Amino acid sequence: MxxxxxxxxxxxxxxxxxxxxxxxxxxxxxxxxxxxxxxxxxxxxxxxxxxxxxxxxxxxxxxxxxxxxxxxxxxxxxxxxxxxxxxxxxxxxxxxxxxxxxxxxxxxxxxxxxxxxxxxxxxxxxxxxxxxxxxxxxxxxxxxxxxxxxxxxxxxxxxxxxxxxxxxxxxxxxxxxxxxxxxxxxxxxxxxxxxxxxxxxxxxxxxxxxxxxxxxxxxxxxxxxxxxxxxxxxxxxxxSTEGGRREDCPCCGKKQFEFLEANQIDLMARLCGRQSVQILPAKKVTLNLMDVGQQLELVGKVERKPYFLRCQLTDPAGIGLTVFPDGRVLVHGMEDTARAKSICARFLAI
Ligand SMILES: [Zn+2]
CATH class of the missing domain: 3.40.50.720 (NAD(P)-binding Rossmann-like Domain)
Known part of the structure; x- marks a missing residue:
């Protein structure tokens, strides 16, 4: 062998x-x-x-x-x-x-x-x-x-x-x-x-x-x-899981895939660890981080990384953004999902 x-x-x-x-x-x-x-x-x-x-x-x-x-x-x-x-x-x-x-x-x-x-x-x-x-x-x-x-x-x-x-x-x-x-x-x-x-x-x-x-x-x-x-x-x-399968199970019994068919609106903003909210664009997007960086330089301190970009906003102070090419944004410094969405709309037009 x-x-x-x-x-x-x-x-x-x-x-x-x-x-x-x-x-x-x-x-x-x-x-x-x-x-x-x-x-x-x-x-x-x-x-x-x-x-x-x-x-x-x-x-x-x-x-x-x-x-x-x-x-x-x-x-x-x-x-x-x-x-x-x-x-x-x-x-x-x-x-x-x-x-x-x-x-x-x-x-x-x-x-x-x-x-x-x-x-x-x-x-x-x-x-x-x-x-x-x-x-x-x-x-x-x-x-x-x-x-x-x-x-x-x-x-x-x-x-x-x-x-x-x-x-x-x-x-x-x-x-x-x-x-x-x-x-x-x-x-x-x-x-x-x-x-x-x-x-x-x-x-x-x-x-x-x-x-x-x-x-x-x-x-x-x-x-x-x-x-x-x-x-x-x-x-x-x-x-043992023997006999654990349930005929009335919503998923494998009734074939209802409610998590897979979840309303996409629910996915848009969610708490993501302490003092961070994740925002996902409703539609598939591709961001050009060079262009986004140029815009954000007008409103805060920008740090460019190979796979994402970070910006510490001047106003409101204490708020940071991490932006990924697939349009995902982490808003740091808050736990309010509605406010995080509005920050994204304001500074990134997402
Ligand atoms: Zn099941």
């Missing part, structure tokens, strides 16, 4: 050379490239996944470095978008694989494109959830069930984690297990309760085990348990 870079993986009995070849032919979408996503991406790329698309809207910050294993101080100092920084690092680790970074806010208007379901793309075989956002998980669940693409859920906060897999048409979907997302602000997040890097790495590694089972064709045969763990407390539990 040929000894290549994947030798120690293909030697594993459950993988074998046939499994390695299947992995090399597989296409994966990773949504969210933070604590979970960076570990997932690194393992898949080291392991020889065929093609990986990474979608993330955020920029690398200093507080990410404790757990987000693909990033370093230079990425944080330059505020590089996470998807771009991840691709750079992953390409150094394994230069033989195609990685497609997408710097954008994943929402109902673009998730089918990201899954390869539009524009004559090849659909992905699997979606991995690396987000820290309940609403996006329900959107992933809708697209998964509608198009029959399996997905693996992962969550962690503090010392606890959870992993589950959805096999559309076989096992329960996310809405069979938890019918609705928790009310906004009701759950602890990594921003409020922190997270141990080791717990995040455990959750992400378990997601990759499930991912490999899917890509090997193993997972479709049975129901994968839902894992719940708190290694600090010495607890790890596998909850």
């Amino acid at each position: 040929k000894v290549d870079r994947y030798h120690r993986q293909s030697r594993v009995a459950v993988i074998g050379q046939a499994g390695q070849n299947r992995l090399a032919a597989s296409r994966v979408l990773l949504i969210g490239c933070g604590a979970l996503g960076t570990v997932i991406a690194e393992q898949l790329v080291r392991g020889g996944v065929g093609w990986l698309r990474i979608a993330d809207r955020d920029l690398v910050e200093l507080t990410n470095l404790q757990r987000q294993v693909l990033f370093d101080e230079a990425d944080a100092a330059e505020s590089i978008p996470k998807a771009i920084a991840a691709k750079r690092r992953l390409s150094v680790i394994n230069s033989t694989l195609p990685i497609d970074p997408q710097v954008l806010d994943v929402n109902a208007t673009n998730i089918e494109m990201l899954c390869g379901l539009t524009d004559r793309q090849t659909p992905v075989d699997l979606i991995l959830d690396g987000t820290d956002n309940a609403a996006i998980r329900y959107l992933i669940n809708d697209v998964s069930v509608k198009h029959g693409i399996p997905w693996v859920y992962g969550a962690c906060v503090g010392t606890e984690g959870r992993v589950a897999a959805v096999v559309p048409g076989v096992g329960p979907c996310l809405r069979c297990l938890f019918e609705a997302p928790p009310p906004a602000g009701s759950l602890a997040t990594c921003d409020t309760a922190g997270v141990l890097a080791s717990v995040a790495a455990m959750v992400a590694s378990m997601q990759v085990v499930y991912a490999l089972k899917f890509l090997m064709g193993e997972a479709k045969k049975g129901h994968l348990p839902l894992w719940s763990l708190d290694p600090w407390a010495g607890r790890i539990r596998a909850v």
